Each structure stands twice: as structure tokens, then as C-alpha cells.
Amino acid sequence: MIERKIRVLIAKPGLDGHDRGAKVIARALRDAGMEVIYTGLRQTPEMIAEAALQEDVDAVGISILSGAHMVLVPRVLDLLRANGQEGVCVFVGGIIPENDVPSLINAGVAQVYGPGTPTTQVVEDITRAVLQQAQV
Amino acid sequence: MNVEHDLVESVVAGKRLPLARLLTLVENNAPEGLAALDQLFPHTGRAHLIGVTGSPGSGKSSLVNQIALALRNPPSGKAARSVAIVAVDPTSPFTGGAVLGDRVRMRDLAGDPGIYIRSMASRGALGGLARATTGVVQALDAAGFDVVLVETVGAGQAEVDIARLAHTTLVIEAPGMGDDIQAIKAGILEIADILVINKADHPGVDSTVRALRAMLELGHPTHLHNPVASGTPLWIPPVLQTIATQSEGIADLVEAIDRHTAYLHTTGAWQARDRSRLQTELEQLVQVELNNNWRASVPPEFIQETLAQVETRQISPYQAAKLLTHPLPELHPG
Ligand code: B12
Ligand SMILES: Nc1nc2c(ncn2[C@@H]2O[C@H](COP(=O)(O)OP(=O)(O)OP(=O)(O)O)[C@@H](O)[C@H]2O)c(=O)[nH]1
Numbered sequence: 001m002i003e004r005k006i007r008v009l010i011a012k013p014g015l016d017g018h019d020r021g022a023k024v025i026a027r028a029l030r031d032a033g034m035e036v037i038y039t040g041l042r043q044t045p046e047m048i049a050e051a052a053l054q055e056d057v058d059a060v061g062i063s064i065l066s067g068a069h070m071v072l073v074p075r076v077l078d079l080l081r082a083n084g085q086e087g088v089c090v091f092v093g094g095i096i097p098e099n100d101v102p103s104l105i106n107a108g109v110a111q112v113y114g115p116g117t118p119t120t121q122v123v124e125d126i127t128r129a130v131l132q133q134a135q136v
Numbered sequence: 137m138n139v140e141h142d143l144v145e146s147v148v149a150g151k152r153l154p155l156a157r158l159l160t161l162v163e164n165n166a167p168e169g170l171a172a173l174d175q176l177f178p179h180t181g182r183a184h185l186i187g188v189t190g191s192p193g194s195g196k197s198s199l200v201n202q203i204a205l206a207l208r209n210p211p212s213g214k215a216a217r218s219v220a221i222v223a224v225d226p227t228s229p230f231t232g233g234a235v236l237g238d239r240v241r242m243r244d245l246a247g248d249p250g251i252y253i254r255s256m257a258s259r260g261a262l263g264g265l266a267r268a269t270t271g272v273v274q275a276l277d278a279a280g281f282d283v284v285l286v287e288t289v290g291a292g293q294a295e296v297d298i299a300r301l302a303h304t305t306l307v308i309e310a311p312g313m314g315d316d317i318q319a320i321k322a323g324i325l326e327i328a329d330i331l332v333i334n335k336a337d338h339p340g341v342d343s344t345v346r347a348l349r350a351m352l353e354l355g356h357p358t359h360l361h362n363p364v365a366s367g368t369p370l371w372i373p374p375v376l377q378t379i380a381t382q383s384e385g386i387a388d389l390v391e392a393i394d395r396h397t398a399y400l401h402t403t404g405a406w407q408a409r410d411r412s413r414l415q416t417e418l419e420q421l422v423q424v425e426l427n428n429n430w431r432a433s434v435p436p437e438f439i440q441e442t443l444a445q446v447e448t449r450q451i452s453p454y455q456a457a458k459l460l461t462h463p464l465p466e467l468h469p470g
């Protein structure tokens with residue numbers, strides 16, 4: 001019997017110590033039946049891409065509240081592509097100014113979430129994106 | 137052209153993305169994954185499989201991190217060994233999901249191409265491993281890693297499954313177990329090749345070590361451990377102290393692992409363990425196969441009718457089982 005599970009890496013890049021949001025999301029995804037790999041704080045984009053590869057995840061969720069998203073997120077996307085993981089869906093959450101959202105989406109991020117996002121929304125979006133990706 | 141063949145070639149050649157995808161296929165019990173494992177099997181049998189088990193929070197992941205660092209950076213004159221790590225965490229029985237957090241303690245290993253870390257959820261299996269862990273370990277063995285470290289779910293009980301899978305089993309405990317020692321000794325002394333008291337910076341280390349040594353001297357069961365003819369030297373599990381967070385005691389631990397490896401080779405226990413592991417695996421697979429065949433061959437109504445007869449006490453469960461299995465009915469064609 002094939003038993004497929006959605007695998008998601010939840011990462012906190014940079015020196016940002018705000019980890020409540022990442023943990024809330026990790027737990028919500030687990031409660032939705034996903035397998036969540038949590039790597040802890042202070043990850044470099046290289047560490048995130050390496051973990052995404054070794055764990056063969058379907059999605060990467062990046063939580064940033066420090067303001068460094070415009071540097072860190074595109075770097076992660078580049079590394080994922082360089083590793084042949086362009087099919088991995090990338091989600092970003094935290095404190096992301098409205099103005100930065102379009103360029104993140106342009107760079108390849110699937111969706112950006114701010115404070116107060118209901119976790120049910122995140123679960124729904126990730127599930128849909130991963131299933132869609134599996135069909136291409 | 138077949139896909140498995142390409143996958144197998146890439147994995148044996150040490151390519152990372154194909155290996156990662158293969159591990160997922162194996163974990164999901166997908167037919168392509170199992171077919172690839174068939175072809176990879178001749179490439180297995182080389183890696184040293186080391187199990188790491190022990191109570192929750194005793195420092196298994198921190199020690200795995202330290203052991204891997206030591207194997208990657210050996211003292212001069214010794215060769216570095218490549219290391220794969222399989223870290224198993226529990227699946228929630230309520231939601232089927234899991235948070236796999238062992239990597240948090242292994243950040244020192246990032247960026248090293250001689251390291252591969254894979255997290256696994258137990259997916260309902262009891263006994264500290266996932267059902268697919270054996271297959272995942274086989275794939276990593278075939279991919280050419282010198283050492284495969286397997287961290288079990290922290291259950292604090294005798295993890296017989298890991299002792300069967302591994303050549304060398306480390307049991308990690310923290311000091312201050314007090315009365316618990318009595319409870320755990322039976323199990324851990326049977327499976328431990330090396331006992332590690334981690335968190336030696338905490339109080340109570342000496343008494344914990346003393347208590348464990350005393351139990352070991354009382355004589356420990358040797359059947360599971362030493363499946364070799366009597367007359368060969370016995371392996372008495374050493375009791376070591378470490379402080380994983382300060383890299384203390386790690387060199388001694390790695391030295392003990394190497395001594396155990398040498399012991400396995402000189403006594404023939406390496407082959408004996410290999411054989412008994414394969415035998416267990418084979419028997420389990422045969423059981424699954426037989427069970428599947430049986431289910432496919434017996435009409436569900438027949439099972440229901442028989443069950444009804446048991447319920448109404450016309451026949452015993454034992455008679456019912458005989459009725460349902462003897463003679464094994466013909467398989468339905470197609
Ligand atoms: C709590 C808090 C702290 C706590 C953090 C505790 C912890 N372990 O997390 C403490 C007190 C330690 C702290 C410290 C600091 N903080 Co502070 N902190 C906050 C505060 C008030 C709430 C953050 C929080 O936990 N929210 C609750 C969680 C659940 O919400 P969330 O993280 O937003 O997550 C939700 C969504 O964003 C989204 N999401 C988040 N991540 C992800 C990931 C994925 C994959 C997905 C899908 C969704 C998602 O879903 C979540 C659920 O809805 C915010 C202000 C605010 N209202 O956001 C400031 C805030 C983030 N902090 C700020 C600052 C400046 C700091 C300090 C630098 C202050 C200082 N000068 O020392 C330090 C830095 C600490 C460090 N090392 O990084 C600023 C950041 C400014 C900026 N980015 O431009 C903020 C915005 C306050 C402000 N208005 O100035 N902080
Ligand atoms: N003081 C002290 N703390 C330690 C030591 N080793 C590990 N720790 C800490 O103990 C906690 C648990 O360590 P882990 O390595 O995650 O333990 P584990 O056995 O893998 O835990 P599970 O996988 O959850 O069962 C962490 O906070 C570590 O930093 C040690 O030698 N001394």
C-alpha cells in the first residue's frame with residue numbers, strides 16, 4: 001500500500017529569533033497530517049537548501065520577522081533551483097511589508113502571509129499547491 | 137529504458153537528489169522504490185550500521201552530531217568516514233502528522249558533502265523505528281556511506297528492533313535515573329553494546345555509572361548480543377560518560393565503537409548479525425506476503441460466517457483459524 005505524506009521544511013533564516021510563528025505553523029501542519037521538518041533558528045540559505053534536498057520536501061516554509069526577507073528569500077529560491085528542486089513550493093510568512101510582496105511572488109514564492117493569518121488558510125494553500133505540483 | 141535502472145545508477149554513483157527521491161519512494165512503499173531496492177541490494181552490506189537509542193531528551197541527537205563530527209574529522213593518520221544519519225521521530229497517532237526536530241541538534245554538520253541527514257516519521261510503527269527504516273538504511277548503504285547512524289524514537293524502553301538492525305547499538309541515558317534503573321536495566325542491558333551516560337555535567341553521574349556497571353558485572357544475557365559459538369571472547373558493554381554539548385568524552389566513545397567493530401570482525405559476529413538480521417527481515421516479509429495472499433484468496437463472506445460461528449460459540453477461535461487456513465484455498469486467478 002502506498003502511503004504518501006506531504007513533507008514540509010519550516011526554516012528560520014538569518015539572525016531573527018522570533019520563532020513563535022514558525023512553531024505555530026509547524027504544529028498546524030502536523031495537525032493537518034503533514035510531516036514537518038523543523039531545523040531551528042539561524043539557518044543560512046545554504047543550510048535551508050541542503051536540508052530541503054536531503055529531506056526531499058514538497059514545500060519549504062520560511063518565517064522571517066527581521067526585515068531581511070529581500071536578501072534571504074531569493075537566495076533560497078536560487079539554491080533550490082540550482083539543486084534541481086524548482087518544483088518545491090516556497091511559502092513565506094512573518095513581517096513582510098506590502099510593497100515587497102509582488103517582487104517575492106515574482107521571484108517564485110507561492111504565497112506570503114502576515115500576522116494574524118489563520119493557520120487553516122496556510123494548510124489549505126500548501127495542500128493545494130503541493131497536489132497541483134504533483135500533477136505536472 | 138527503465139526508470140529504476142537510472143535511479144539505481146545515480147544512487148550508486150553518489151548523486152544526492154536521486155538518493156533523496158529514492159528514500160521518499162521507499163518510505164512511501166511505492167513499487168518503483170521497492171524495485172530499485174531489489175537492484176541496489178547487491179551493493180549493500182558494506183556500511184557499519186550504528187543504532188542510537190535511549191530515553192527521550194537524553195541527548196541522542198546531540199551525540200549523533202558529535203559522533204558524526206568526530207568521524208568526519210579523525211585524528212591524523214586515520215581516514216575520514218562518510219556518514220548518513222537517519223533520525224526517527226514519532227508520528228502523532230491522532231493526526232498522522234509529525235514534527236521532526238532532530239536536525240536542530242545537527243547544525244554543525246551542515247555544508248559537509250560527506251554527511252547526509254534524513255528525518256523519518258515513525259508512521260504508526262511501534263518499537264522506535266518506522267516500517268521503512270530498514271529499506272532506507274539499505275539505500276544509504278548502497279549509496280556508499282561508510283557509517284549509517286540510526287536515531288530511534290526516544291521511548292526509554294528496550295528497542296529490540298534497532299538492536300536487530302544495527303551492528304553496534306548505543307544506549308544513551310542521562311544521570312539521575314534513580315529507581316528507574318531497575319525498570320530499564322532488563323531491556324537496555326540486553327540490547328546495549330555500549331552504554332553512554334550523557335549529560336555527565338549533571339549531578340548523579342557517578343552513582344548512575346556505578347549502578348549500571350554493577351548490573352553488568354552480575355552477568356548479562358548474551359544470546360541476542362553474541363550469536364556466536366561459545367568459546368569466543370564475550371563483549372562486555374563498556375559504560376562511558378559524555379557531555380555532548382561540550383564535545384566531552386566523544387573520542388573515547390568513537391574508540392569504543394571501533395573496538396566493538398573489531399570485535400565483531402574477529403569473532404565472526406558481524407556475519408552472524410548480518411545473517412540474523414536478514415533472517416528476521418525475510419520472515420517478516422514472508423508473513424506479510426502470506427497474509428496478503430490469504431486475504432486475497434478467502435471470500436470475505438466466508439470469514440464473516442466463520443466469525444459468526446465463533447461468536448455464537450459453535451466453534452472455538454482455534455478451530456476457526458484452522459478452517460480458514462487449512463488447506464490454503466487456491467488463489468483466484470487474476
Ligand atoms: C513576540 C515578539 C518578540 C519576542 C519573540 C519571542 C519568540 N521566541 O518568538 C521577543 C521579545 C524575544 C522579541 C524580540 C525582538 N523583537 Co519582536 N516582536 C514580537 C511581536 C510582538 C509578536 C511576534 C509574534 O510572536 N507573533 C505571534 C506569531 C504567531 O505571529 P507571526 O510570527 O506573525 O506568525 C504568523 C504569520 O506571520 C504567519 N507566519 C509566520 N511565519 C510563517 C511561516 C510560514 C511558512 C507561513 C506559511 C506563515 C507564517 O503565520 C503565523 C500565524 O498567523 C512582534 C510584533 C507583531 N505584532 O508581530 C514584534 C516584532 C516582530 N519584533 C520586532 C523587533 C524589532 C524585535 C527586536 C529586534 C527588538 C530589540 N530591539 O531588541 C528583538 C529581536 C529578537 C531577535 N533575536 O530576533 C519588530 C520587527 C520590525 C521589523 N521586522 O521591521 C516587530 C514587528 C515589532 C515592531 N512593530 O517593531 N520580539
Ligand atoms: N547539560 C547538558 N545538556 C545536554 C547534553 N546533551 C544534550 N543536552 C541537551 O538536552 C536536550 C535534548 O537533547 P537532544 O540531543 O535533542 O536529545 P534526544 O535524546 O535526541 O531527544 P529526543 O529525540 O527528543 O528524544 C537539548 O536541549 C540538548 O542541548 C549534555 O551533555 N549536557
Ligand SMILES: [Mg+2]
Nearest residue numbers: 196197238287
Ligand atoms: Mg533527538
